[in-house]
Amino acid sequence: MPTIAVIAPGAMGSAIAGRLVAGGARVLTVLDGRGAASRARAEAAGMADAALDEIAGSDLILSIVPPAEAAALARRLAPALAAAPKKPVYVDLNAVSPETVAGIAATVAGTGAPFLDGGILGHPPKPGTKGPRVYVSGDQTGPALVLRDLGLDLRVCPGGVGAASSLKMSYAGLNKGLTALASLMILAARRSGAEAALLAELAENEPALLARFAKGLPDMVPKAYRWAPEMEEIAGFLGPDAAGREVFEGFSRLYARLAAEPGAEETAALTAFAEAAAGRT
Amino acid sequence: MPTIAVIAPGAMGSAIAGRLVAGGARVLTVLDGRGAASRARAEAAGMADAALDEIAGSDLILSIVPPAEAAALARRLAPALAAAPKKPVYVDLNAVSPETVAGIAATVAGTGAPFLDGGILGHPPKPGTKGPRVYVSGDQTGPALVLRDLGLDLRVCPGGVGAASSLKMSYAGLNKGLTALASLMILAARRSGAEAALLAELAENEPALLARFAKGLPDMVPKAYRWAPEMEEIAGFLGPDAAGREVFEGFSRLYARLAAEPGAEETAALTAFAEAAAGRT
Known part of the structure; x- marks a missing residue:
């Protein structure tokens, strides 16, 4: 054994x-x-x-x-x-x-x-x-x-050593980066009153993405605290790519903010968007 | 008339x-x-x-x-x-x-x-x-x-005035941001020798995303020069969201780099990835 x-x-x-x-x-x-x-x-x-x-x-x-x-x-x-x-x-x-x-x-x-x-x-x-x-x-x-x-x-x-981690970083960066990107755009649409229009547009023209957000956003909320340092690791992985480092430092900052927000307004808004999305897909 | x-x-x-x-x-x-x-x-x-x-x-x-x-x-x-x-x-x-x-x-x-x-x-x-x-x-x-x-x-x-632009910014930010994110991760996987493994992972576990990249990456290459300032506009749209501004400034920098690269190594690599992806979806 x-x-x-x-x-x-x-x-x-x-x-x-x-x-x-x-x-x-x-x-x-x-x-x-x-x-x-x-x-x-x-x-x-x-x-x-x-x-x-x-x-x-x-x-x-x-x-x-x-x-x-x-x-x-x-x-x-x-x-x-x-x-x-x-x-x-x-x-x-x-x-x-x-x-x-x-x-x-x-x-x-x-x-x-x-x-x-x-x-x-x-x-x-x-x-x-x-x-x-x-x-x-x-x-x-x-x-x-x-x-x-x-x-x-x-x-x-x-x-060799490093390849499996590179694969993990690339794959996680895509998945968790996409959830961060969705969070940013949904919150921005909400601030400017275009949230319902964005939901309707995605339901009509991007149903696969919307279904992903319906599941991915609520799944992210309780994990944001550990995704923040993971985004920092991915920024490090991007090494010579200054643009990529900037993007993932922004994602890290977003997840840290969502994990720490006192009134939970933003996480509540994302969860509500996901629920509305689930009803449209 | x-x-x-x-x-x-x-x-x-x-x-x-x-x-x-x-x-x-x-x-x-x-x-x-x-x-x-x-x-x-x-x-x-x-x-x-x-x-x-x-x-x-x-x-x-x-x-x-x-x-x-x-x-x-x-x-x-x-x-x-x-x-x-x-x-x-x-x-x-x-x-x-x-x-x-x-x-x-x-x-x-x-x-x-x-x-x-x-x-x-x-x-x-x-x-x-x-x-x-x-x-x-x-x-x-x-x-x-x-x-x-x-x-x-x-x-x-x-x-009112601003709502249609907000919808456009949110929707374009999601779509063109996702293409930028994919470009970053594919190029990073390539630098570390994990590109083929990433392609295989996506083909198996994220076929809808991979199909999107197969079409979206070659479509982006000739437009990167105008997507760079559009990402700047979206950074401006994100206004009070410092994390979001950082992300879209990074996307803008990426698209500017892809539009300007002298040897076109990165855009050629992204196009080649998209071609390989099209064969897997």
């Missing part, structure tokens, strides 16, 4: 873990310092709490954390990895830029453990669904193939 | 004029200072060259020019409008911000001529198609309804 460490037991991590447990794996995680919701998710998914040296004794370590914590997790695990007699493969599955990945890869390389880049595209797996695509890239992706036997939709992205 | 002035005979203006002529209107334009292509388009559409005082004697004047020229056109026509014994209705159909529209409205108000705000959503009319939606807004939209009898898909946008 393979032992897979999944850190942390967030919404995505615990859902991935649940699928691996159902597929026959022993799944470890770190509950030290986590709150009640994480502990409940971990228990429901069948994850076992473990100390860092036990984590370092796994076959694979899957890092699934908010982007801003990805590098810190690698540094936190590094001493245990360095001390481990048999090294696990460290797989970073986070929405981080290839530059951030390179730093994490360097941290892991210093411990002697093999490293794979990765990215998760799609929503957390639910019973009855195939689940998200889990891409990995790197020199030796073979050890990750066990995840496919355990029930994940594992795919190898050609191109 | 109503007399409609359409300025200028660009791709949109001449196509609108052709439809009005087919519908039974006499259509005037100003060819003074225009090049051979404009003259050829005007002739093909059945537009007649006219002096400014003749233009001011029309029933309606439709301003259809690049956004940066909209205010200048109103100033250029103002003396003739002020001198006209019977005032035509001046309809600004350009992709300009409500703030720019307010300035144009003030110029026209000074001549005593009635003013309507407007916006064109969709592509130039072609034989056999219904054509774009032509929205007008303002206090008295009645005189514009003759355009419907003449074959245009004329619609009244509630909300």
